[in-house]
Amino acid sequence: MFPVRPHRSTGILSSASGAALAILRARATEWEVELAETPGGLTMHVWGSSLTLIPDGSAVRIELSAPEARLIGVLQDSATELFESHGLGIHWDNVDVGALTPGLALMRVVGVTPRTPRFVRVRLQGEQAARFGQGSLHFRLLIPPQGRPPQWPRVAANGRTVWPEGADALHRPVYTVADQAADWVDFDIFRHADSPTCDWACQVRPGDQAGIIGPGGGWCPEAATLRLFGDETALPAIARMLALTRGDVRAWLRCAPEDLGDLANDPRVSRCDDLLAALDGANLGTGEDRHVWFAGHAQAARQARQSLVQAGLTRRQFTAAAYWGQPDSRA
DSSP states (O other), rough: OOOOOOOOEEEEOSSSSSHHHHHHHHHHHHHHEEEEETTTTEEEEEEEEEEEEEETTEEEEEEEEEEEHHHHHHHHHHHHHHHTTOOEEEEESSOTSSSSSTTEEEEEEEEEEEETEEEEEEEOOTTTTGGGGGSSSSOOOEEEETTSSOOOOOOTSSOEEOOOGGGGGGBOOOOEOEOSSSSSEEEEEOOOOOHHHHHHHHHHHHHOEEEEEESSOOOOOOOOOEEEEGGGGHHHHHHHHHOOOOOOEEEESOOOGGGGGGGGGTTTEEEOOOOHHHHHHSSSOSSSEEEEEEEEEEEHHHHHHHHHHTTTTTGGGGGEEESSSSSTOOO
């Protein structure tokens, strides 16, 4: 087989090199990603790709390298947003102006079927389905306002994504890939009141167009000891991680017993009425090779984060995610 050639892009950043390098160092620290410094430049490694700053006289050259063209677009968008937020402009050598934003796949609805009393499963079909759920668990579902034709986000001349606004603004909830094949993707929706996604699921028909963007978010933590805690909104993600992991794993779910579905017969799963109490009472394991994953209401996630720090876990040993109780959550 021939080796896969990486996709590349370059640009010029109008800035003194010291300021640009400081901005990239701060972002790498914020994202907790690898940063490599050489006499010739500074490189941040993220999403299996790289962004390199190379001082070039009075300017700074930017070089991007990624295994997919989609990721080049994502890097251009992210880099432009980062440096423009500090008053620094970038001129890219090549921008696919007017194209759909990187990672956006236009799919067709196959069907919506009940899974449990409070969950429905949606199947989408499209030629880009295979890349979702690979390396990242999640994606964003893009829902246009009712009664209006969809206006999809597109790439501007500066490399940034331009999102529709006003009456055409999209609802952008995050969901977990429940299952997939070469040409379809399944995901589960928790049915509850005042949810634009639930309204969409009730009205959508087979053959309707749907936009999803990603993949994104984290993958199943790789640890010898894994402890998972979540409410109804996190149930699909926990189910996916239970299917992926092969280590010492236990899960606690705060949900109605009838919504456990197949997980009701999984000996690794316990149902609870209070996630924080379950977290406090659980055996979280010992040693460095462990990870605790917690997701639910924003306030519960904050309390879980504090509890885990007090228990002596490092930031790399736990995830505490707000799945709802904040704008643009999983609803």
